[in-house]
Amino acid sequence: MIPYSDFLFFLIIGILFIPTIILGLLGKSARKYNMLISIIVLALIFGLDMKDFTVNWKSAISILLFTLFQVLLIKGYHTYRMTKNNTQVFIIAVLLAILPLVLVKVLPFFNLHIFGFLGISYxxxxxxxxxxxxxxxxxxKKQVPISELIYFLLFFPTVSSGPIDRWKRFDKDFQTVPTKDEYRELLLKGINSIFLGFFYKFILAFLLYNKILVFLPNRTYDVLNGLEGHIAYMYIYSLYLFFDFAGYSCFALGVSYIMGIRTPKNFNLPFISRNIKDFWDRWHMSLSFWFRDYVYMRFVFWMMKKKWIKNRYVISYIGYFLLFLLMGVWHGLALHFVVYGLYHAFLIICFDKFERWNKKTKFWKDNKFTHAISIFITFNFVCFGFYIFSGALF
Structure with missing residues (x-):
């Protein structure tokens, strides 16, 4: 069963959430019950094939073995770190953690589909x-309970496509029982978010894809005279991608709120970004912040510490290429994903150079007119990036 894909999924979780909502409105803890229904929903997501209502043993076994592997690795490193701090052990632990994901991404390139399941990346x-x-x-904490660790890793509202929460923030919500008024506010925010998700995903994204987008490739050269067809496809695909993914994120946030977890939002009006850096502070924020904090910043810090390159701007630019190349490859090994990542690295570096030059020259002054022009320029560069991402360019 794919999360948030049809009415049946919402019906099931709606019924399961009745005790959660009652307990929350009474100001009582629903943690244990939420953990129980998480097991039920995860079993449906990873163990049930909705096409013929059969058990998907491959997916179920994959998620069980993968989770066991990750939990043992995390607990093992946590125990080791309490007494020692060896960099090589840390690197080995990180490499082992990402090894299953690398295999899932690489093996299909060689036409090998051994294992894998929905949400392995997140x-x-x-x-x-x-x-x-x-x-x-x-x-x-000296020891994090295994049940809490698994609950964080497999938190079902966000398990398939994020947002990516942080342990410290998640654990704080998990350990805190909201008051009646606090939960009532969370419940209302959750319901509003879910309805917004329906509007985004099942109305706007559906109409853009089924009524317009699917017909453009066949009409590009016959009706829309080539270039016009590609331009139309670029803008419509960009809007479709946003509403489809933002709709899913609204569902994830809404369900999380109902469970008492304030999962961070993924989108913040990305199409009114003033520049490409501002865009990545607004688009798929949990993923972009994750790559920024755990890839880019650590790479830059490591390079500055080693002093192999003295120019900090060169280090930063290499970090940007590494960051966006990884983000592109994470989507897949196809050429258009790689080019998409490199394209955004190029945009970030160009803007950084322009920003530093503008601080000296004061060429681009900040006012309402330049603000509007900046949004227009950024929007078009972003849409062209999504056009590359779609694969239509190649």
Whole structure:
């Protein structure tokens, strides 16, 4: 069963959430019950094939073995870190954590489909995050209960496509029982978010895809005279991608709120971004912030510490290429994903150079007119990036 894909999924979780809502409105803890229904929903997501209502043993076994592997790795490194701090052990732990994801991404390239399941990327990101935060001393508990660790890794509202939460923030919500008034506010926010998700995903995204987008490739050269067809496809695909993914994120946030977890939002009006850096502070924020904090910042810090390159701007630019190349490859090994990542690295570097030059020359002054022009320029560069991402360019 794919989360948030049809009415049946919402019906099931709606029924399961009745005790959660009652307990929350009474100001009582629903943690244990929420953990129980999480097991039920996860079993439906990973164990049930809705096409013929059969058990998907491959997916079920994959998620069980993968979770067991990650939990043992995290607990093992956590125990080790309490007494020692060896960099090589840390690197090995991180590499082992991402190994299953790498295999899932690489093996299909050789036409090998051995294992894999929905959401393996986001669970991997959480596992790597926990290992890194353990090294940084952010996980101060002597021992994190395995049940809480699994609940964080497999939190079903966000398990398939995020947003990616942080352990410290998630654990704080998990340990705190909202008051009646606090839960009532969370419940209303959750319901509003779910309805907004329906509007985004099942109305706007549906209409853009089924009524317009699917017909453009066949009409590009016959009716829309080539270039016009590609331009139309670029803008419509960009809007479709936003409403489809933002709709899913609204569902994830809404369901999380009902469970008492304030999952961070993923989108913040990305199409009114003033520049490409502002865009990545607004688009798929949990993923972009994750890559920024756990890839870019650590790479830059490591390079500055080693002093192999003295120019900090060169280090930063190499970090941008590494960051966006990884983000592109994470989507897949196809050429258009790689080019998409490199394209955004190029945009970030160009803007950084322009920004530093503008601080000296004061060429581009900040006013209402330049603000509007900046949004227009950024929007078009972003849409062209999505056009590359779609694969239509190649």
């Amino acid at each position: 669970i991997t990101f959480k596992a790597v995050q926990l290992i890194m935060e353990t090294r940084d001393g952010m996980m101060k």
